Amino acid sequence: MTGAWALNALDAEERARIEDYLAQDADAAAEARSFEETAGELARDLEPVAPRPELKNSLMARISQTSQLPPHPAENTDDAAAGSRDEVAARGESSPRTHRADYPVADDSAADRPTGDPDTTEHDATVVPLDRYRSSVQRTRWLAIAAAALMVTTVTGIGLWGTERAAQEDSQATIEALESQQAVSDQERELIATIMASGDATQLTLPSEDGGSLNLMYSNEEEAMIIQAAGLPELPSDSTYQLWLIDPGADPASAGLLTDPDKSALVEESMTPETTLALSVEPAGGSEQPTTTPIVQGLLS
Amino acid sequence: MSPDPTELDRARPRPREPDLEATGTEDSAGAALAELLGRVALGDEEAFSHLYDETSPLLFALIKRVVRDVSMSEEVLQEAFVEIWKQATRFDPHRGSPHGWICTIAHRRAIDVVRSSDASRRRDSDEGLRNIEEKVVDVQEEGIMRVESQRVQVAMRSLTPLQADAIRLAYFGGYSHREVAGLLDIPVGTAKTRIRDGMIVLRDRMGVTS
Numbered sequence: 001m002t003g004a005w006a007l008n009a010l011d012a013e014e015r016a017r018i019e020d021y022l023a024q025d026a027d028a029a030a031e032a033r034s035f036e037e038t039a040g041e042l043a044r045d046l047e048p049v050a051p052r053p054e055l056k057n058s059l060m061a062r063i064s065q066t067s068q069l070p071p072h073p074a075e076n077t078d079d080a081a082a083g084s085r086d087e088v089a090a091r092g093e094s095s096p097r098t099h100r101a102d103y104p105v106a107d108d109s110a111a112d113r114p115t116g117d118p119d120t121t122e123h124d125a126t127v128v129p130l131d132r133y134r135s136s137v138q139r140t141r142w143l144a145i146a147a148a149a150l151m152v153t154t155v156t157g158i159g160l161w162g163t164e165r166a167a168q169e170d171s172q173a174t175i176e177a178l179e180s181q182q183a184v185s186d187q188e189r190e191l192i193a194t195i196m197a198s199g200d201a202t203q204l205t206l207p208s209e210d211g212g213s214l215n216l217m218y219s220n221e222e223e224a225m226i227i228q229a230a231g232l233p234e235l236p237s238d239s240t241y242q243l244w245l246i247d248p249g250a251d252p253a254s255a256g257l258l259t260d261p262d263k264s265a266l267v268e269e270s271m272t273p274e275t276t277l278a279l280s281v282e283p284a285g286g287s288e289q290p291t292t293t294p295i296v297q298g299l300l301s
Numbered sequence: 302m303s304p305d306p307t308e309l310d311r312a313r314p315r316p317r318e319p320d321l322e323a324t325g326t327e328d329s330a331g332a333a334l335a336e337l338l339g340r341v342a343l344g345d346e347e348a349f350s351h352l353y354d355e356t357s358p359l360l361f362a363l364i365k366r367v368v369r370d371v372s373m374s375e376e377v378l379q380e381a382f383v384e385i386w387k388q389a390t391r392f393d394p395h396r397g398s399p400h401g402w403i404c405t406i407a408h409r410r411a412i413d414v415v416r417s418s419d420a421s422r423r424r425d426s427d428e429g430l431r432n433i434e435e436k437v438v439d440v441q442e443e444g445i446m447r448v449e450s451q452r453v454q455v456a457m458r459s460l461t462p463l464q465a466d467a468i469r470l471a472y473f474g475g476y477s478h479r480e481v482a483g484l485l486d487i488p489v490g491t492a493k494t495r496i497r498d499g500m501i502v503l504r505d506r507m508g509v510t511s
Binding site for chain 2: 001002003004006007008009010011033034035036037038039040041042043044045046047048049050051052055056058059060062063064066067068069070071
């Protein structure tokens with residue numbers, strides 16, 4: 001079925017099945033790859049059609065908001081099939097990180113994964129349903145709050161709790177509206193304002209290996225971070241999500257539990273650009289140290 | 302929703318020689334694309350902008366060929382490029398050409414959309430069946446042959462008619478191999494074999510190395 005695979009003529013289930021098979025069979029994988037190239041040659045000879053220029057503008061705006069994926073050891077069946085795990089792993093480590101999607105590869109967890117895992121291959125393949133993509137870029141609640149806070153800091157020049165009362169009152173109305181609607185805690189609002197007013201405010205979206213993602217906004221200078229989960233799978237009552245801050249050469253330090261993933265988590269702990277934020281599933285009540293492989297890892301660079 | 306051939310002729314940037322060998326121009330174009338992709342993998346938006354300029358007319362043609370609806374094609378094109386942006390970090394020049402890689406991404410996106418939007422109409426109703434039949438007529442008569450370059454045409458001519466039809470329906474028509482089997486009135490297993498045999502011939506005729 002390598003031919004049908006390369007022409008994308010398989011349904012999802014068949015596709016997963018053959019990718020499993022390709023992961024086991026280097027010859028078949030090589031053939032599949034050559035067919036993929038051949039298909040590309042067929043495309044090469046279509047008459048080019050220039051898309052409308054407006055499309056490019058909106059695309060460029062979109063990618064400036066879109067994180068790139070980390071290089072991945074189990075990135076596709078071809079890699080797995082070629083049996084060149086070392087080479088791939090080496091590439092994963094040596095690949096330069098992007099300036100924006102700066103989550104390091106979860107090397108350990110990725111290496112632990114079976115390379116032929118159909119979920120993995122499917123996920124890492126290029127097939128991402130449109131609606132899933134859309135949901136991943138939907139603005140989360142705190143991003144809306146952050147936008148309000150940003151407006152405030154812009155207006156007052158020195159932050160939400162600045163001295164220009166008029167501007168503050170103006171923005172207060174917006175915030176109150178958000179507050180009544182969305183129950184923003186004072187603490188949360190203050191933290192957002194602190195982060196937004198800092199010189200190194202950074203926004204980052206980290207995908208979870210179990211689906212869903214964490215949206216972060218943080219400032220290393222202010223040692224402040226706010227985390228909003230989106231679409232994490234619900235856990236059984238004997239488990240909880242736990243956040244970790246991991247500094248190089250040190251044991252992971254708990255950054256609190258995420259007992260209600262719908263609520264923002266506020267973190268005010270020591271953090272640097274070398275610190276990695278991680279999320280793991282732990283027994284209810286949390287753990288001293290992570291007991292499972294984190295499902296989210298990201299460098300706070 | 303077939304492209305107007307005269308308009309396409311105007312849009313065509315350069316004539317293509319009908320040779321079967323990969324040309325030096327393509328090699329250097331491939332190297333340039335690989336270099337661009339490498340920069341895109343570093344988050345270089347300017348490189349991404351160049352990559353878009355270089356490749357979007359071709360990818361748009363491919364997507365439009367499969368999706369047919371223009372506004373839907375435009376959306377697919379954007380999704381494909383977002384995907385290229387996100388996945389550039391994972392492109393490995395040792396495993397395939399940049400051209401093949403971006404075409405795969407665009408084609409899969411196009412297929413996804415065609416399958417999801419057309420699925421019920423195409424598969425579950427009599428009307429859908431008629432649509433499929435009409436499309437086949439479209440594919441065969443009004444045709445793909447006209448927009449293929451001579452290079453592909455020559456390679457295609459070395460296929461049996463059944464192989465060529467199966468590959469065209471699958472790649473340009475966006476049909477699954479089951480649908481291809483139904484359309485050509487052959488068993489599913491035969492469709493798979495025809496597609497694979499045909500791809501082997503095309504690969505060898507077009508000098509694809511892997």
